[in-house]
Amino acid sequence: MIRKVQQSPRLLHNETEGAGLTRKAATLLAEATALEGSLHLPGVRDDYRARLEHVVQLATRALDSAVDNREVALLQWVLLRAQAARAEDARYGAGQLSRGSQRAPTWSDCEDGWQRVEQIVCNAEEAALEAARFAEQLNTDKARAIARRAEIAGNAARKIVLERNRAYTFHADPGFSFGEGWYLAAAALLAGVPIQIRPGAVQELQAKHFLRAAGLAGSLRPYRSRPASPKHLTHIIAEAFHADAPGAQRTLRAAFLGEESPSASLRSWIDGNVGGNSEQKVLLWVRTGDHDAERNTCFDELRQLFELVLNAGLTPIFFGDAVPADLVPTRGVDLTLCWKEPLFQGSDMRLAQLQLFEELKCRHNLVGQIGVTTAGMDGPALMGLPTLYLTQQRNVRLGKWVGAVPGYQEVVRAQGYFEIIRTTLHQWKQHPPGFASQPGEDV
Known part of the structure; x- marks a missing residue:
């Protein structure tokens, strides 16, 4: 025309x-x-x-x-x-x-x-x-x-x-961070966000078992492409904690831990690996993954953290990925790679890991955890374990939890940051977290 x-x-x-x-x-x-x-x-x-x-x-x-x-x-x-x-x-x-x-x-x-x-x-x-x-x-x-x-x-x-997909993907594949599932479940419990799981994922059944046990069966949606970004979840959780931190923590503890006591096999495993050491203890998380490798644990820094923990009169427990054999002296406890053991790979794998942290806190004097920014720390952090995570610069996502989730601290690697850690360790030693005899009680 x-x-x-x-x-x-x-x-x-x-x-x-x-x-x-x-x-x-x-x-x-x-x-x-x-x-x-x-x-x-x-x-x-x-x-x-x-x-x-x-x-x-x-x-x-x-x-x-x-x-x-x-x-x-x-x-x-x-x-x-x-x-x-x-x-x-x-x-x-x-x-x-x-x-x-x-x-x-x-x-x-x-x-x-x-x-x-x-x-x-x-x-x-x-x-x-x-x-x-x-x-x-x-x-x-x-x-x-x-x-x-x-x-x-x-x-x-x-x-x-x-057709906007508002659901967030609960990754049920070993290639993804195990810990991200905890704060997706937390966001669903606290803010009602919908969840989807990719059919056929290696740990699909374990993920569904955990979500249903937490009362989130109604949050599951059919799997669709282009899900919402998991980066939003920390903001959603922070908003809930800002509104009512004790209530949010009670909700998560009741849902995640339920009313079931830890199994005899779990308690026996903990006793056998942690022993009868009555000293207060600190988890030192280790990360050596391929994703965002720049965030991985620096072993020289880990040695310094180990010394700080010992000098504070505390016992370090290494947790997460493997560490060099010469880094775990007699006073340290090595629980790295324990998450690969059959005890933590069954249908109740997520509950077993959370119960592990709870048992360490309630019966083995675990007073806090330190590590790089890894989602594995988020489950125990949301449950009330004092947490200190290390980062090269302010973390836009996880920084939202600072001042919202009780006991959650960020330490930027700047001049004097080891002094901040030393001070925090002494605070944990003097004021350990309360022991929750029932899942729904304040911590």
């Missing part, structure tokens, strides 16, 4: 403002259409959108003053094609922005992004309605076909919002 406009100057024979606007709108639409094959190139789509917006503005002004039937029809065609193009472009933009918003690093960024997606979707729907209006006025099969494409684009854009 644009070619016909360019080849029929008689339609624009009147050099009025309206005729000039009509010519300019048709020319701009032709220029925008010429860009459609290169929209993937940097900056081209923005130029394309700006041209379409300008076309609509000019053609609408011209149509308001047009009196010649041929000019009116031409402007209706221009507006039909421009609005249809806007609807299809908005559908594309909504899809792109939704992907980025869904994986945004913070909950507020995610919600802000989805609000902008909603605005773009509304633009797509409005453009489709305008295209339908002009198609009705033109009353041709070609016009109706163009309007139909715009309608499909508007519906597809709305579908992006309607």
